[in-house]
Amino acid sequence: MKLTTAPSAVEPARDFPELLPHGRPTVRLHPRRGTPGPHDSHIGGPLLWPAAEAWPECAEHRDINGRAYTLPLVAVAQLTAADFPELRFPEGTDLVQLLWCPEWHEQPHPAGWGQACRLHWRRAGTVADPLTEQPDPEEHWDHGPDMIPRACVLHPERITDYPSDEELPPALAGRFRAWLAERDLPDDLTTVPGHKLGGFMNWCTTDRPDALECGTCRAPLELFLQFDTAEWWPGSWGPDGEPHRFRPLEDREREPADGTDDPSREPVGMTVGRGGHGGLFVCAADPRHPASFFTQ
Numbered sequence: 001m002k003l004t005t006a007p008s009a010v011e012p013a014r015d016f017p018e019l020l021p022h023g024r025p026t027v028r029l030h031p032r033r034g035t036p037g038p039h040d041s042h043i044g045g046p047l048l049w050p051a052a053e054a055w056p057e058c059a060e061h062r063d064i065n066g067r068a069y070t071l072p073l074v075a076v077a078q079l080t081a082a083d084f085p086e087l088r089f090p091e092g093t094d095l096v097q098l099l100w101c102p103e104w105h106e107q108p109h110p111a112g113w114g115q116a117c118r119l120h121w122r123r124a125g126t127v128a129d130p131l132t133e134q135p136d137p138e139e140h141w142d143h144g145p146d147m148i149p150r151a152c153v154l155h156p157e158r159i160t161d162y163p164s165d166e167e168l169p170p171a172l173a174g175r176f177r178a179w180l181a182e183r184d185l186p187d188d189l190t191t192v193p194g195h196k197l198g199g200f201m202n203w204c205t206t207d208r209p210d211a212l213e214c215g216t217c218r219a220p221l222e223l224f225l226q227f228d229t230a231e232w233w234p235g236s237w238g239p240d241g242e243p244h245r246f247r248p249l250e251d252r253e254r255e256p257a258d259g260t261d262d263p264s265r266e267p268v269g270m271t272v273g274r275g276g277h278g279g280l281f282v283c284a285a286d287p288r289h290p291a292s293f294f295t296q
Ligand SMILES: [Zn+2]
Pocket: 058, 059, 060, 061, 071, 101, 102, 103, 105, 116
């Protein structure tokens, strides 16, 4: 299935060329509920996991008597180099897997989301004997399912993302805001919403941390994977009452015009942060260093 983002109300090359050098590629994942297999790229599906390797656990839980106990981490995403050649796979790897503990433990920076968020970089061909029975999150997490994803297949689409004001030179950000205001245009260009790889995250709730750097080596952190409560917003958008730019064009023909019942809007079924979005950031020098997760 092909899913396509509508053009922005702003066309930087024509309207605001100063923005062009700040653009960065992003991959909209367009997750949709489905039944991905263990060799597929997906969100919330089965991982290609060696049967001989222990399933990772979170040890940061205590019962009412203060005794520590562990819970299996939840399989969150798996991405292959074949589907996502733009990812910087460490040498000898072609598969990356994300697992996390769906409970909030501590503020993420700089050590990652507690020790409970793990990226595993593997070579798929070396998993000769995959684990067939994987922990079922429903069995272990009887409460707080906000951060347990539903199984989704992915329909990647490559577009260009632009940073929010915080990450632009202040004078340029000011000129861009004024330009939009003069024309009564919405900003449907910067910080692409929804599930995506790379690009820029919108720090609309907290400010962007001053030092967004790796807790291990102090190299800059970069957005690896964004999670979002919704892929786009229903209703009209902009002066002409257009649908939200990020509602795929193909869906507009299939589903109600205002998008209210469109199952493509919240396919992953997570409530990220307080109904916003979150970004998993990895070290620009070595993506095997512990990742950090920030919600907005
Ligand atoms: Zn935990």
